[in-house]
Amino acid sequence: MDAMATIEQFWDRPDAVVVLGSAVVALFLVVSRPVWRVSRNVVTIAHEGGHALFALLSGRRLSGITLHSDTSGVTVSRGRTTGFGMVLTGFAGYVAPSLLGLGGAVLVAAEQIRPLLWVSTALLVAMLVMIRNVFGVISVVVTGGIVFAVSWFATQPVQDAFGYLVCWFLLLGGVRPVWELQRKRVRGRAPSSDADQLARLTGVPGTVWVLVFGAVALACLYFGGLLLVDM
Template identity: 90%
Template sequence: MTELWDRPDAAVVLGSALVAMVLVLSRGIWRVSRNVVTIAHEGGHALFALLSGRRLSGITLHSDTSGVTVSRGRPTGFGMILTGFAGYVAPSLLGLGGAALVAADQIRPLLWGSTALLIAMLVMIRNVFGVISVVVTGAIVFAVSWFATVEVQNAFGYLFCWFLLLGGVRPVWELQRKRVRGRAPSSDADQLARLTGVPGTLWVLVFGAISLASLYFGGLLLLAV
């Protein structure tokens, strides 16, 4: 902590972490900010569907922060398993990758890369709310990368990574809570259970372990302790 406070950007690092916690933990704010996590979640499904050789049909983002990614191909097999697995871990892994770029002082490439991914995702969005969500998110990231000062870009980069790292954990907990109440019979974990025979609860534990590990290692990178 002493080394952290000796850093000239200590206030930015800790302040952005605090703001990200508010965005994730505040129930009212989370209803809005969770849309960014949903974009990352569905983007993870879409990316790994393509990487596994499936044909991507479209992505729908709903105002209740849920989403659906439709791809065509074999209904079983490794490609389908990989596609189903990618959603809940995507925000955390993106946050970890972003933290690595921030630690390497590559914040502008992080912002440009994020903008490019959002533009690529926009092509596959199939509903109005989804288009608005992606366009607004992309416009904010692009505006910061193009018009903001270096100081603002640095602060935004830290906030962006902290939010994905923290925001990747909460949906996993929400998922299991819904499953316990019988409100998520077709969740990613339950679909994976049907595909693999591995219990859905175990898949939730795997999601949680990856999210928490990403938060830990990403946090170390951002804090540079």
């Protein structure tokens, strides 16, 4: 199938406007600096949630999660300070939003948008138990409340549009923090970043880890985007 036929097939879909419109809105949420200062909190929740989940999966003991108003966050876990579990925990943060976006795109492509919203709500509730500061609680409660309200009260077309928006936002929003991280590293403003901690753990330069973060984010954006536009 040539490119023009593929584009025509996309526009023949009844939800083509929803798919494209949600992508445009998500892109605005990511590229607009004033809006990004607020919307980035959602990415931070996903980032710290990734650290927390993989800390548990690797056998570490989760102590708590703190989310700050400057969109930074800290996840504290107990266990060995070296080894594969620590590396996996450190690696998970920057790739978590993109992987969640890809997983969401799989559910959306399977027309399972309501389960996507329910799973998202459940994950946020589980994360809320480990939040250790007031701003973090407010951020997670507001985010979870919005997702739950859409899943419970909204009509199916609204749920569909919201599901696409969430996926596009996570896929696009997973890319920008990686670029921001490297900018901070170049300026010497992130000596304890995930990439630099991984460098100390593995001996692999921090810049290589940033490139890996970026490669995962871009791969998820590409494959997730294909699923969402069904091409």
